[in-house]
Amino acid sequence: MYIPDIELYQPDALEEAAALLARLTPDARLLAGGTDLLVDLKTGRVAARHLISLNRIKELRGILETPESLHIGALTTVAELGRSAPVRERYAPILDAALQMAASQVRNLATVGGNITSAVPCADLPPILTAMNATVILLSPGGEREVPLESFFTGPRTTVRRGDEILTAIHVPELPSRFGAAYARFAQRDGNAIAVAGVAASLLLAVDGTVTEARVVLNAVAPVPKLALKAGEALIGRLPEEETFKAAALTARDAAEPITDVRGSADFRRNLVEVLTRRALRAAMDRAKETRA
Numbered sequence: 001m002y003i004p005d006i007e008l009y010q011p012d013a014l015e016e017a018a019a020l021l022a023r024l025t026p027d028a029r030l031l032a033g034g035t036d037l038l039v040d041l042k043t044g045r046v047a048a049r050h051l052i053s054l055n056r057i058k059e060l061r062g063i064l065e066t067p068e069s070l071h072i073g074a075l076t077t078v079a080e081l082g083r084s085a086p087v088r089e090r091y092a093p094i095l096d097a098a099l100q101m102a103a104s105q106v107r108n109l110a111t112v113g114g115n116i117t118s119a120v121p122c123a124d125l126p127p128i129l130t131a132m133n134a135t136v137i138l139l140s141p142g143g144e145r146e147v148p149l150e151s152f153f154t155g156p157r158t159t160v161r162r163g164d165e166i167l168t169a170i171h172v173p174e175l176p177s178r179f180g181a182a183y184a185r186f187a188q189r190d191g192n193a194i195a196v197a198g199v200a201a202s203l204l205l206a207v208d209g210t211v212t213e214a215r216v217v218l219n220a221v222a223p224v225p226k227l228a229l230k231a232g233e234a235l236i237g238r239l240p241e242e243e244t245f246k247a248a249a250l251t252a253r254d255a256a257e258p259i260t261d262v263r264g265s266a267d268f269r270r271n272l273v274e275v276l277t278r279r280a281l282r283a284a285m286d287r288a289k290e291t292r293a
Helices: 016-022 037-041 078-083 085-090 092-100 112-117 125-131 229-233 240-253 266-290
Strands: 007-009 028-031 050-053 063-065 069-073 135-139 144-147 153-155 166-173 179-186 197-205 211-219
Touching: 007 069, 016 028, 016 050, 016 092, 016 135, 016 229, 028 037, 028 240, 063 085, 069 112, 078 085, 078 092, 085 092, 092 125, 092 179, 092 197, 092 266, 112 125, 112 166, 125 179, 125 211, 179 266, 197 266, 211 229, 211 240, 211 266, 229 240, 240 266
Parallel strands: 007 050, 028 050
Antiparallel strands: 063 069, 069 166, 135 144, 135 166, 179 197, 197 211
């Protein structure tokens, strides 16, 4: 398999990249780590006459913690995310996905922005970031807009990003006291295997220990990372204990929309959702209790 003849552009500034994309769309693709795009070009899944590499644009790299949020540049690699001190110390739930994703060689190249914009239903970062109320920043020659990650995906490999927009950053809001989140996944083997099913969950506890906010996000069992609203609602006002988690897990199982493929049957995936929801909720509860003010 070979990559077809494509014209490559290597802008040094974000404004230059945005202008190129606006001029060349719909025949252009943005190149970051390339771990998804280059494979898709070789196999003919996608076509492009122009590639705009973002790798020379320094402002798209790096992780910055502010009092309000964690700012993750779109070109930050998954490996860099896993090594980040702010992530390890204060945004640890992200590590549940980052440290399990693919093999180290892929993590050294794959970017956070690419993992999101590829919109592959089994991508690992979107569910946990959605559970943590993350937003993405989209830039075009007309300006910037901020989109909640839960509203970003519209279907397999499709998003609300317009053809002239570049995803420049991900913002994760500061985690409050008594907040915890976690991501649990199942794959057929360690290392390179993609998720057969995954669940991210987050909990915010009141002073009396009851749940005041909750999110359950399903992975690889629906066309998009699915925010299971009723599963979250099943937790509100209740103590975070096993019976509560069991009820939420059954609701999450009903919300799944899995397919049958070579990695597992639809029924198998539904059963995984129930198990993984309980597992993610237990881990989220533990983290929430660790961060009590």
